[in-house]
Amino acid sequence: MNILLIGYGKMGHTLEALATARGHRIAGIVDPGQAEGPAIADFTPATADVAIEFTRPDAAFANVAACLRQGIPVVCGSTGWLGQWDEAVALTNELKGSLFYASNYSVGVNLFFHFNEYIAAKMHQFGGYDVAVREIHHLQKLDQPSGTAVTAAEGILAHFPAKTSWRNAPAQGPRELAVLSERTADVVGTHVVTYTSEVDTLELKHEAHSRAGFAQGALLAAEWLPGRAGVFGMKELLGL
Ligand SMILES: NC(=O)C1=CN([C@@H]2O[C@H](COP(=O)(O)OP(=O)(O)OC[C@H]3O[C@@H](n4cnc5c(N)ncnc54)[C@H](OP(=O)(O)O)[C@@H]3O)[C@@H](O)[C@H]2O)C=CC1
Ligand SMILES: O=C(O)C1=N[C@H](C(=O)O)C[C@H](O)C1
Numbered sequence: 001m002n003i004l005l006i007g008y009g010k011m012g013h014t015l016e017a018l019a020t021a022r023g024h025r026i027a028g029i030v031d032p033g034q035a036e037g038p039a040i041a042d043f044t045p046a047t048a049d050v051a052i053e054f055t056r057p058d059a060a061f062a063n064v065a066a067c068l069r070q071g072i073p074v075v076c077g078s079t080g081w082l083g084q085w086d087e088a089v090a091l092t093n094e095l096k097g098s099l100f101y102a103s104n105y106s107v108g109v110n111l112f113f114h115f116n117e118y119i120a121a122k123m124h125q126f127g128g129y130d131v132a133v134r135e136i137h138h139l140q141k142l143d144q145p146s147g148t149a150v151t152a153a154e155g156i157l158a159h160f161p162a163k164t165s166w167r168n169a170p171a172q173g174p175r176e177l178a179v180l181s182e183r184t185a186d187v188v189g190t191h192v193v194t195y196t197s198e199v200d201t202l203e204l205k206h207e208a209h210s211r212a213g214f215a216q217g218a219l220l221a222a223e224w225l226p227g228r229a230g231v232f233g234m235k236e237l238l239g240l
Helices: 008-023 057-070 081-095 109-126 149-157 213-226 234-238
Strands: 003-005 024-032 051-053 074-076 098-101 130-138 165-168 176-183 190-196 201-207 230-232
Touching: 003 008, 003 057, 008 024, 008 213, 008 230, 051 057, 051 213, 051 234, 057 074, 057 081, 074 213, 081 098, 081 230, 098 165, 098 213, 109 149, 109 190, 109 201, 109 234, 130 149, 149 165, 149 190
Parallel strands: 003 024, 003 051, 051 074, 074 098, 098 230, 130 176, 165 176
Antiparallel strands: 130 190, 190 201
């Protein structure tokens, strides 16, 4: 496939190496660091089968919209832009385009999401536990809490009715779910859901060892998306 890379930072470089190793061709790289580099508007479905977008919260929606307007299926991994999610879905449907989004592309994290929802439902059934979410990332991360932590928090709220909202700070009452963020050098991405009762603690933890898992999942999505119109995520891709 011809893959357009949008964003050539930590994820862009990891994706380039993996995509090339899997026999794909990089159709172009769109990034402010590319001197006189191309723009998304320079590409069409004839030159790019799919675009993969990993940039920053304030750039993601415009990039997604530009791909949709060019008729190029887009796999987006940027986090922290979901205030514009409804607009992205409406534009995808209006243009009969193809949009794939995941707050985390790693297969392990998507299993974590699945077990998170299962555990939340069981904890609600048996009772006696309080719950909190914690995420730890490197110092360059722009958004807080992480997109993954938001997905995990929403999964808990959907299955654990004792919690009705989440806050990126210690909970201010029993009905609030605390989502705590830490920033530490060189941590790729760690997420922990902790249930505590008077008698014990149960933890569900995912720790990324490198960015390879994110890139592998994003490439799987990029190979799967072309030819499918609509909005998709990892549940559809992995059958979870
Ligand atoms: N869903 C997932 O599985 C994962 C998501 N992420 C998310 O992906 C995003 C990128 O992460 P990461 O690669 O680590 O970040 P980096 O900061 O390392 O790379 C981002 C790159 O995008 C460039 N950029 C900024 N604005 C634009 C624009 N308008 N168009 C094209 N490129 C642009 C940046 O340039 P400059 O430095 O000049 O601004 C930089 O080179 C983040 O939002 C992160 O949270 C990360 C890992 C996994
Ligand atoms: O910025 C990162 O690095 C990461 N961002 C994603 C998120 O916000 O959840 C995924 C992963 O944790 C790495």
